Amino acid sequence: MNFRSYNVPYQCDEQYAKKVAYFSMEFAVHQPLKIYSGGLGFLAGSHLRSAYELRQNLIGIGILWKYGYYDQTRNQDQTLQVTFMEKNYSFLQDTGIKFQIMIHDHPVWIKAYYLAPETFNSAPLFLLSTDLPENDYISQTITHRLYDANVATKVAQFILLGVGGAKLIDELGFNPDVYHLNEAHGISSAFYLLNKFKSVEKVKEHLVFTTHTPEEAGNEKHDIYLCHKMSYFCGLSIDEVRKLTGITDDQFNHSLAALRFARKANGVSALHGNVSREMWKNYEGICPITSITNAQNWRYWADKQMYKAMEDNDDYSFDDRKKHLKKRAFEIVADQTGKVFDPNVLTIVWARRFAGYKRADMLTYDMERFEKMLASTAQPVQIIWAGKPYPVDYPAISQFNNLVHLSKNYKNVAVLIGYELGLSKRLKQAADIWLNNPRVPREASGTSGMTAAMNGAVNFSTDDGWIPEFIDHGHNGFVIPKADYENMTTHDQDEYDLNTAYDMLENTIIPLYYNQFDTWRQIIKNGMRDVRFQFDSNRMAHEYYDIMYK
Secondary structure (H helix, E strand, O other): OOOOOOOOOOOOOOHHOOEEEEEEEOEEEOOOOOOOOHHHHHHHHHHHHHHOOOOOEHHHEEEEOOOOEEEEEEEOOOEEEOOOOOOOOOOEEEEEEEEEEEOOOOOOOEEEEEEEEHHHHOOOOOEOEEEEEEEOHHHHHHHHOOOOOOOHHHHHHHHHHHHHHHHHHHOOOOOOOEEEEHHHHHOOHHHHHHHHHHHHHHHHHHHEEEOOOHHHHHOOEEEHHHHHHHOOOOOOOOEEEEEHHHHOOOEEEEHHHHHHOOOEEEEEOOOHHHHHHHHOOOOOOOOOOOOOOOOOOHHHHHHHHHHHHHHHOOOOHHHHHHHHHHHHHHHHHHHHHHHOOOOOOOOOEEEEEEEEOOOOOOHHHHHHHHHHHHHHHOOOEEEEEOEEEEOOHHHHHHHHHHHHHHHHHOEEEEEEOOOOOHHHHHHHHHHOEEEOOOOOOOOOOOHHHHHHHHOOOOOEEEOOOHHHOOOOOOOOEEOOOOOHHOOOHHHHHHHHHHHHHHHHHHHHHHHHHHHOOHHHHHHHHHHHHHHHHHOOOHHHHHHHHHHOOO
């Protein structure tokens, strides 16, 4: 295959003829390709799958992480151990393309690999690697670990994605109409494009930006002098950078730069669009911010047999299938923890990235109610936790480990490791209740509940991210009604959410499952139906063309 004058290797649908290059630090396309950490990757993977289904003229640009994000294993006492294992992928093609970019005033060799569309049914994906014998060891490590904890390495990774990705596109001769940045990690591409197009206006014509961060503190910022020293700005002086980006202090804010270089930006839920406009409204010169709600690929995630039983109105097969899915997932629980869960028992699952604001352990804030719920024999409950904390986020790791120690006291509580695409799907199939309790409004989208609903789980959530657009309380899921969070302390917010959650579990959700299962089944079906089209990533991929690219 000739990669020097590259075109997407399938007939594109006319309405999606515009050429797009989609940049992301991580892509969760399929379990065997471990180059993702969490939600951002799950989203990007679903986007590529839908772009392929819809025959869009889009290619992905990412990085081939030699050790992935990290492998989640256990210490002797079952607590979390972070390990880094080399990954090898025989299904990636070597494009034969090799080129250099400057990082830290030093030429670094880059090699491009290719994931062909038919391998995993995704749009074409190009992955960059610096792990080459031509590079010194420091340069080789740029593509070793996703989101490396070393600041200089991380900045180098951003340069690789942005500048390296933009240069790769020139090497391919792809000439995209649109450069789409999924989060601001790749904004160094704007400085490369500025050298290429010779005008900010031209760069703006080509650049669109998706922000995933609902709070200012969460946006990546790095010392502007460090960025300059590392060749982030493609030869521009700091004064020129300040003039171009309007950034006057010493912290280079990647998202702010992206909002000023893009012609259009979007938040990832209607609520997040509002939060983002509010957050950035005092900054001059930023592009309009709209919103396109995140979604997940139905064809990849959904349990087709449950959908078929639902369409056939075959409740026996529907219940039987859900029970089978639970039973199969509980084999993993038994294998990892030695606990045998019962598929007839109401199962609550909390599984996603471990981060403080997501409050993994919220149910344990009131141990009296927690114990009472777990001890009930009349209406028993099982709980599973899983998820990966960032490898140097010590508060999140200790939260994970505390849950591991806690789980040892109960035969109906389990904490699992290895939360990647494969386990994620199994746990959504295991769940009767998919618990999601971030502090409002800190979750930009929180897409895991979408794929949970596609597998017969009922969402129970705080009213954040995509949830206000989805949950019709008591009809297709359950939502903790918003309080006046803005005027509450964090402690008061936690207290309110905790008590409301327990009131709803004790008085509504658990009794409903055991006493009115026909109603419960109807809630599952309503959720499956409502998530099917509105939150399938085909809708989202279409909206990007419709709203952002044209």
